[in-house]
Structure formats: structure tokens, C-alpha cells
Amino acid sequence: MSEKSAKTHNHVSNRARNKSGGERKVVFKGFLDNPFRIQWPIVANNVQKAVLDTTVDLLSGIGDYRTSHNRKRTLAQQEESRKRRKQFEANADRLTVVSSETINVDNALPNTNLTTTLERPSVSKHLIVGINEVTKRLEQKVYAERVTRVTLHSCTDKSPSCSLAVILVCRSDINPPILVDHLPHLVAALNSLRPEQPVRLVPLQPGAETLLSQALGLRRAAVLGFDSDCPNLQPILKLLRNLPTLSATWLASSVPIVEKFVPTHVKQVRTSVPKDMKAEKQRRKEEKTLKKTKRRSTSNKISNRT
Known part of the structure; x- marks a missing residue:
């Protein structure tokens, strides 16, 4: 069976920066993962x-036995329900008509011969x-x-x-x-x-x-x-x-271990980086300079007002 080499996470981090500063390319970064891993066996x-x-x-x-067992239990429940209904109708004088109709319905119960007892496999x-x-x-x-x-x-x-x-x-x-x-x-x-x-x-x-x-x-x-x-x-x-x-x-700590070290497991994470790193650095530098200039102008305006 096929195994995915890396999981895909689609959630966005709260600290993620704006990536609209230029074209980006997909890269894979490796980092150490938990070496104590148990994989599913591969079966042809x-x-x-x-x-x-x-x-x-x-x-x-087993399916026939389970079906027969469930049917027999259902018939037993229906029989118990029928007895309770007849007892209730016998004590109710105002339900004579309903009683006759109910008895006719109960007489149409499935034949108990269908529930022949099967031996459990x-x-x-x-x-x-x-x-x-x-x-x-x-x-x-x-x-x-x-x-x-x-x-x-x-x-x-x-x-x-x-x-x-x-x-x-x-x-x-x-x-x-x-x-x-x-x-x-x-x-x-x-x-x-x-x-x-x-x-x-x-x-x-x-x-x-x-x-x-x-x-x-x-x-x-x-x-x-x-x-x-x-x-x-x-x-x-x-x-x-x-x-x-x-x-x-x-x-199994009490069993002699043949391998003293567990093999290192390197995991790959799919991410993206700017195609032109030099241009990206220059853009970030200009953004920082612009922010500093804005902060200075704001502080100067506040000082002049005071």
C-alpha cells in the first residue's frame, strides 16, 4: 500500500508574514523527526x-446465525408486547373495538417456524x-x-x-x-x-x-x-x-537489544521561498527604512504640538 511521504498542512499561522512581495518557489526543508516510528506493514x-x-x-x-438469533429475539419481544397489550385491553372497558382490531393484527405475526435454531459457528x-x-x-x-x-x-x-x-x-x-x-x-x-x-x-x-x-x-x-x-x-x-x-x-527493556541506536528519521516540509532572494532582501530593507521614517515624522509632529 502506498504511504504519503509528508503530511500537508493547510492552516495559516498567526505570525505568518505577507508573501505578496514577489514570485515564490516551492522548496522542501528537512528537520529531525521522532525516530521511534512504527509503520504499517506493506502487503502485496x-x-x-x-x-x-x-x-x-x-x-x-456467522451472518445467518446472527440474523436468526436477532429474528428470534424480535419475535419474543413481539410476543411479550402482545401479551401486555391483551392484558391492558382486558382491563379497559372502553377499548372493546380496538381490542378486536389489535388481536387481528397480532395474529398476523410471522411464523415462528422461520426462526429455526441454528448452531453457533x-x-x-x-x-x-x-x-x-x-x-x-x-x-x-x-x-x-x-x-x-x-x-x-x-x-x-x-x-x-x-x-x-x-x-x-x-x-x-x-x-x-x-x-x-x-x-x-x-x-x-x-x-x-x-x-x-x-x-x-x-x-x-x-x-x-x-x-x-x-x-x-x-x-x-x-x-x-x-x-x-x-x-x-x-x-x-x-x-x-x-x-x-x-x-x-x-x-522491551529486559530483552537484549541488538541495535544500540535508532536510525535517524528526517522529515520533509513543503514550503516556499522567494525566487530572487537578493531582491527580496532589498525590498525588506526598504520597508524597514520607510517604517523608521514614518515613526520619526510622527514623533516630530507630536513634539511640535506639545
């Missing part, structure tokens, strides 16, 4: 498509859906790993029973993308604390959220997380065997 388009297709097949049946027990839920799971695992390192004993009772193995992010479908910009940092922190069980972070192609939400029977499904013991997850892991693992060695 064919791998993204293969992972998406495999995931949709893996999620088959086993994949749904090992699936996490949503930006907030995946973020919460990552934060819990990072905290548990840090507590384990400090106290030198296992804290599995405070952490989720299963660890995440794969996180799929519909990054191209999320607006604004800053909503998921924290995920690479959390994944890198967890992988640095637990390198033996890395978490794979996979950005998907545009339009992936529509397919995933349809497979899940939801309106939105921007981020999916799969546990390590999720059944039939091996085909996805096989596709991601060459995907680089995100890590942040500076976050």
Missing part, C-alpha cells in the same frame, strides 16, 4: 485479496469485532506481559485466556484513518514483549469492510481479531508467513 495486493477471500469463507455461517467464539474491542484486547495483553515481567510470575488469570494471532484492518475504508493509527504501536509493543507468539497485523484492500460486514451480518466491521486457537486459521497464517512482524525493541 494479491496477498490481501487471498486473505480477504479466505476470511470470508472462514466466516461463512465455532469461529465466532474466537473472533473479536470492532476497533474498540480489538484495542481493549491488545491493551490487556500488553499490560499482562509487563506485569509478568515485573513480578516474575504468571498472570494468566488477569489476561484473556487466548492470545491474538491475526488482526485484519480495513484501513482504506476507515475515515478518518487516525482511528486505527494506534494499532501498529500496540501490536509492536506486544510482539516486543512476547516475540515467541507474534501478532500479524494485516491491512486489507478497499471494499473489504463491505464483504466482511455482510459475512458477519453487521453494518460495520472495520477491524477483526482472531485468537491463536481459532479453528481453520492455518490457511490465513500460511498466506502471511512472509509478512514482516512489527516490533519495537525500545519498549
Whole structure:
């Protein structure tokens, strides 16, 4: 996936000077930026498509189960509402006509045979859906790993029973993308604390959220997380065997660090400068001289009046 080399800022500073003194040209100025950076992994388009297709097949049946479950719950609510209405109408002598009409409407409820109980797919027990839920799971695992390192004993009772193995992010479908910009940092922190069980972070192609939400029977499904013991997850892991693992060695202080220094990161800022610097300096000099002359004349007038 393509990455922008520099962000574009369109706001105007309150201290900005008037730039109408002549023609200007665009230049780029470099300055040191934060070297502790975690970039999104770059995944080939064919791998993204293969992972998406495999995931949709893996999620088959969840949408039907969710629809059936919601329909059954809706019918139960309608039945409870019908009973309450009949009880209310029985106590109201003045609603006899309305009562007969209401009963006729209630008799037209959908057939409960349509809500045949479907077995819950086993994949749904090992699936996490949503930006907030995946973020919460990552934060819990990072905290548990840090507590384990400090106290030198296992804290599995405070952490989720299963660890995440794969996180799929519909990054191209999320607006604004800053909503998921924290995920690479959390994944890198967890992988640095637990390198033996890395978490794979996979950005998907545009339009992936529509397919995933349809497979899940939801309106939105921007981020999916799969546990390590999720059944039939091996085909996805096989596709991601060459995907680089995100890590942040500076976050794992108890682990021996191979690199002593973090590479310098130089950032480029797009700005503009006058094409003729000599003429611009002369113009500024003349402006300063003119301002001084005006101030002197003003002060002389005030002194003469007094």
C-alpha cells in the first residue's frame, strides 16, 4: 500500500508574514523527526485479496446465525408486547373495538417456524469485532506481559485466556484513518514483549469492510481479531508467513537489544521561498527604512504640538 511521504498542512499561522512581495518557489526543508516510528506493514495486493477471500469463507455461517438469533429475539419481544397489550385491553372497558382490531393484527405475526435454531459457528467464539474491542484486547495483553515481567510470575488469570494471532484492518475504508493509527504501536509493543507468539497485523484492500460486514451480518466491521486457537486459521497464517512482524525493541527493556541506536528519521516540509532572494532582501530593507521614517515624522509632529 502506498504511504504519503509528508503530511500537508493547510492552516495559516498567526505570525505568518505577507508573501505578496514577489514570485515564490516551492522548496522542501528537512528537520529531525521522532525516530521511534512504527509503520504499517506493506502487503502485496494479491496477498490481501487471498486473505480477504479466505476470511470470508472462514466466516461463512456467522451472518445467518446472527440474523436468526436477532429474528428470534424480535419475535419474543413481539410476543411479550402482545401479551401486555391483551392484558391492558382486558382491563379497559372502553377499548372493546380496538381490542378486536389489535388481536387481528397480532395474529398476523410471522411464523415462528422461520426462526429455526441454528448452531453457533465455532469461529465466532474466537473472533473479536470492532476497533474498540480489538484495542481493549491488545491493551490487556500488553499490560499482562509487563506485569509478568515485573513480578516474575504468571498472570494468566488477569489476561484473556487466548492470545491474538491475526488482526485484519480495513484501513482504506476507515475515515478518518487516525482511528486505527494506534494499532501498529500496540501490536509492536506486544510482539516486543512476547516475540515467541507474534501478532500479524494485516491491512486489507478497499471494499473489504463491505464483504466482511455482510459475512458477519453487521453494518460495520472495520477491524477483526482472531485468537491463536481459532479453528481453520492455518490457511490465513500460511498466506502471511512472509509478512514482516512489527516490533519495537525500545519498549522491551529486559530483552537484549541488538541495535544500540535508532536510525535517524528526517522529515520533509513543503514550503516556499522567494525566487530572487537578493531582491527580496532589498525590498525588506526598504520597508524597514520607510517604517523608521514614518515613526520619526510622527514623533516630530507630536513634539511640535506639545
